[in-house]
Amino acid sequence: MRRWSAIPGLPPLLACAGLLVLWELAARGAHIDGLPPAHQALKQVPAILLDRESLFHIADSVRRMLIGFALALAFAIPVGLAMGRSGKVAAFFNPLLMVIYPVPKAALMPIIMLWLGVGDASKTLVIFLGVSLPLIYHSYQGARAVEEKMLWSASAMGMNGLQRMMRIVFPASLPEIFVGLRTGLVLALITMVTSEMIARQAGVGNILFNSLDMALYDRVYAMIVIIGILGFVLDVAFERIRAWFVAWADSQHQIAVGTS
Amino acid sequence: MTQRAAPELLLGILPIALILALWQALTSFDMAPPALLPPPMAVFRRLVEQLGNPIFLQHTFTTLLRLFAGFAIACLVGVTLGLMASSSRVAESAIRPIVRVLAPVPKIALYPAFILILGFDHASKIALVAADALFPILLATYQGAVSVEPKLVWSALAAGTTRRKALLTVVLRAALPSVLTGCRIGLVISCIVVFLAEMISSTDGLGHLLVYASRSFETVDMYVPLITISLLGLSLNAGFNALRRRLLAGYPEAE
Amino acid sequence: MIAIERISKTFETRRGASHLALGEISLDVADGEFVSILGPSGCGKSTLLYIVGGFVPPSTGVVALDGKPVTGPGPDRGPVFQEFALFPWKTVLGNVMYGLLERGTPKVEAEAKARALIGLVHLEGYEGFYPKELSGGMKQRVAIARTLAYGPSILLMDEPFGALDAHTRTGMQNELLEIWERDRKTVLFVTHSVEEAVFLSDRVVVLTRSPGRIKETIRIDLPRPRRRKELLVDNRYQRLVVEIEALMDTPAQRR
Numbered sequence: 001m002r003r004w005s006a007i008p009g010l011p012p013l014l015a016c017a018g019l020l021v022l023w024e025l026a027a028r029g030a031h032i033d034g035l036p037p038a039h040q041a042l043k044q045v046p047a048i049l050l051d052r053e054s055l056f057h058i059a060d061s062v063r064r065m066l067i068g069f070a071l072a073l074a075f076a077i078p079v080g081l082a083m084g085r086s087g088k089v090a091a092f093f094n095p096l097l098m099v100i101y102p103v104p105k106a107a108l109m110p111i112i113m114l115w116l117g118v119g120d121a122s123k124t125l126v127i128f129l130g131v132s133l134p135l136i137y138h139s140y141q142g143a144r145a146v147e148e149k150m151l152w153s154a155s156a157m158g159m160n161g162l163q164r165m166m167r168i169v170f171p172a173s174l175p176e177i178f179v180g181l182r183t184g185l186v187l188a189l190i191t192m193v194t195s196e197m198i199a200r201q202a203g204v205g206n207i208l209f210n211s212l213d214m215a216l217y218d219r220v221y222a223m224i225v226i227i228g229i230l231g232f233v234l235d236v237a238f239e240r241i242r243a244w245f246v247a248w249a250d251s252q253h254q255i256a257v258g259t260s
Numbered sequence: 261m262t263q264r265a266a267p268e269l270l271l272g273i274l275p276i277a278l279i280l281a282l283w284q285a286l287t288s289f290d291m292a293p294p295a296l297l298p299p300p301m302a303v304f305r306r307l308v309e310q311l312g313n314p315i316f317l318q319h320t321f322t323t324l325l326r327l328f329a330g331f332a333i334a335c336l337v338g339v340t341l342g343l344m345a346s347s348s349r350v351a352e353s354a355i356r357p358i359v360r361v362l363a364p365v366p367k368i369a370l371y372p373a374f375i376l377i378l379g380f381d382h383a384s385k386i387a388l389v390a391a392d393a394l395f396p397i398l399l400a401t402y403q404g405a406v407s408v409e410p411k412l413v414w415s416a417l418a419a420g421t422t423r424r425k426a427l428l429t430v431v432l433r434a435a436l437p438s439v440l441t442g443c444r445i446g447l448v449i450s451c452i453v454v455f456l457a458e459m460i461s462s463t464d465g466l467g468h469l470l471v472y473a474s475r476s477f478e479t480v481d482m483y484v485p486l487i488t489i490s491l492l493g494l495s496l497n498a499g500f501n502a503l504r505r506r507l508l509a510g511y512p513e514a515e
Numbered sequence: 516m517i518a519i520e521r522i523s524k525t526f527e528t529r530r531g532a533s534h535l536a537l538g539e540i541s542l543d544v545a546d547g548e549f550v551s552i553l554g555p556s557g558c559g560k561s562t563l564l565y566i567v568g569g570f571v572p573p574s575t576g577v578v579a580l581d582g583k584p585v586t587g588p589g590p591d592r593g594p595v596f597q598e599f600a601l602f603p604w605k606t607v608l609g610n611v612m613y614g615l616l617e618r619g620t621p622k623v624e625a626e627a628k629a630r631a632l633i634g635l636v637h638l639e640g641y642e643g644f645y646p647k648e649l650s651g652g653m654k655q656r657v658a659i660a661r662t663l664a665y666g667p668s669i670l671l672m673d674e675p676f677g678a679l680d681a682h683t684r685t686g687m688q689n690e691l692l693e694i695w696e697r698d699r700k701t702v703l704f705v706t707h708s709v710e711e712a713v714f715l716s717d718r719v720v721v722l723t724r725s726p727g728r729i730k731e732t733i734r735i736d737l738p739r740p741r742r743r744k745e746l747l748v749d750n751r752y753q754r755l756v757v758e759i760e761a762l763m764d765t766p767a768q769r770r
């Protein structure tokens with residue numbers, strides 16, 4: 001017995017269609033100036049994507065986001081793995097991370113801009129900060145759960161500490177690390193949009209608020225849709241990669257522990 | 261246990277102390293101009309001063325109001341939808357795909373829409389907080405509720421409890437550890453989001469104070485609201501953990 | 516009377532295949548009769564009890580109580596699960612009182628009744644303990660008390676003494692017999708112990724290997740009230756035990 005909901009990709013598509021219909025109906029029913037009907041906003045999507053300047057802004061944002069994400073990756077995974085395998089390292093970092101956890105990272109933007117100026121460096125640094133925390137947390141959890149016996153047999157085979165880390169701990173923690181990566185990627189997008197909204201210099205977040213200021217409401221909603229699609233596509237693409245790498249671990253929608 | 265905890269605590273304080281010392285060193289040896297990085301003592305003094313300032317407290321109160329209103333809505337909606345999805349096939353096949361689509365969307369992008377629809381005042385900020393805190397709570401409730409041991413529910417049904425009542429008194433109760441974890445994450449997210457929303461567009465609240473200070477280049481005043489909101493997040497998190505421990509007496513998974 | 520008529524249970528496995536968990540079973544149990552079910556692990560004994568309890572619908576066939584088909588759980592049938600399924604957020608007293616309060620018994624009366632039952636299963640002094648603070652055998656006794664509390668006329672017991680040590684086990688067997696001889700409840704009793712089945716039952720039903728079907732039904736016409744030390748030296752008792760043990764060793768004739 002195959003239910004319709006078992007066909008891959010169909011339920012999310014139906015959900016999108018349903019949400020759009022709901023929007024269209026709400027807009028027609030409510031007659032608010034600030035809520036144009038869905039079809040009107042959607043017409044603006046290709047207009048934005050074909051406009052060289054906004055496309056440039058979007059591409060620039062995504063580039064910064066990916067750089068910030070990559071830097072966080074290179075920093076956070078080794079730290080998380082080391083914390084997971086050594087009680088001392090964990091005791092060293094844990095209180096610091098606990099203190100940093102509730103700090104709104106994107107809110108550091110004005111302060112960092114004082115130090116580093118309004119350029120790429122500030123925005124990338126903020127994204128790096130936003131993404132690092134969940135990545136460290138999940139690498140830590142993954143490494144902590146590695147079975148002691150696996151490491152014993154590795155030592156018996158003559159592996160040294162670094163080799164054990166690279167060849168046993170890292171692959172064994174991979175499922176958990178991927179959960180962190182996925183959370184981190186969505187978080188990178190969130191931090192990127194937020195910091196651009198705060199800095200109001202360039203990028204996706206800036207387009208959003210400029211359109212708002214100029215009362216181009218269709219454009220505001222079109223931009224929201226584009227960012228929404230970006231978030232969803234990144235998530236799905238990442239889920240694919242994850243499933244391919246760690247087919248042996250179960251896949252469920254994990255709760256994001258990260259905060260922007 | 262106590263013999264081990266003490267050195268570990270010291271080890272944990274070390275990086276925090278190092279950062280503070282570095283901060284102090286940078287300012288006292290004039291390596292950073294005070295306009296960019298004020299000395300830590302100045303920030304601390306200003307923080308204490310502001311905590312006795314009624315205007316500052318008024319802003320803090322506004323922020324807290326938005327925070328709790330949004331968080332309460334998120335809890336109510338998230339727990340209800342999560343329970344519904346876990347208990348009915350029909351609800352599940354409607355809620356699951358919508359959550360799948362909306363959960364990875366950066367909710368902050370919806371903020372302009374909320375402003376357009378709900379106005380510049382409290383409502384748009386509360387809506388954003390609710391939207392952001394909703395998904396972790398919903399997902400945690402759903403995951404907790406579907407993994408409740410069915411025999412717990414059966415035991416209640418056999419004793420004469422109705423299905424509807426068992427959903428609240430048994431399923432929700434048994435899923436409480438997971439639900440509360442989701443709520444705790446949602447609470448910290450609420451704390452952060454309300455601040456960011458106030459920074460982006462507001463005329464009051466802690467986030468507004470930061471932006472206001474940065475426009476007038478009052479560096480010390482930029483740090484104070486940021487530290488205040490972080491301390492609020494930290495203490496709300498700790499308070500929630502304490503509440504969680506009390507509520508979860510008896511559960512094997514409560515530490 | 517419980518009339519189990521040609522019921523079977525098929526589970527859908529995740530890969531879309533189906534798995535026959537319980538072959539076709541027909542069995543009538545008279546009011547006040549004590550029937551034990553024996554069979555290899557995984558043959559469907561628990562599943563059979565769940566179907567009679569109304570927790571799981573059969574794939575084919577019907578179960579009727581006094582002529583009325585079972586459509587769901589009800590307080591006329593009290594289950595004691597293999598996994599105890601105690602409410603982790605309630606104390607021992609709270610668990611035992613649960614069914615009484617659900618039926619609208621006033622609190623004072625419910626508590627008095629619950630305390631008496633806790634005494635019956637020898638757990639005085641543990642009223643305020645949470646299930647996680649009890650041993651496996653103690654949890655099992657709480658589960659029995661919780662079910663007895665709301666006075667079901669039919670008991671569905673799934674290896675209720677499985678987690679008990681030999682000494683407590685014989686004690687509980689005597690206790691159960693005493694309750695049964697006093698109240699004459701109808702009991703469906705799943706066990707792995709042939710001695711226990713013979714000692715307690717009016718009839719013993721032996722199931723085949725999975726998917727379980729009825730291999731043989733043996734009437735135990737030992738006199739009641741039964742005393743353990745008399746039975747152990749009784750020839751008829753010994754012969755029944757040997758006969759049933761032999762039955763369980765030989766493979767089924769039919770597929």
Ligand SMILES: Nc1ncnc2c1ncn2[C@@H]1O[C@H](COP(=O)(O)OP(=O)(O)OP(=O)(O)O)[C@@H](O)[C@H]1O
Binds near residue numbers: 526527534555557563
């Ligand atoms: N929810 C389920 N989904 C799929 N198969 C199940 C499910 N529950 C039970 N089964 C299968 O049904 C069969 C019977 O299970 P059941 O628990 O009734 O056995 P049992 O006789 O009680 O075993 P035991 O003596 O070990 O308790 C088993 O093969 C089991 O794999």
Ligand SMILES: [Mg+2]
Binds near residue numbers: 560561562597673
């Ligand atoms: Mg069983």
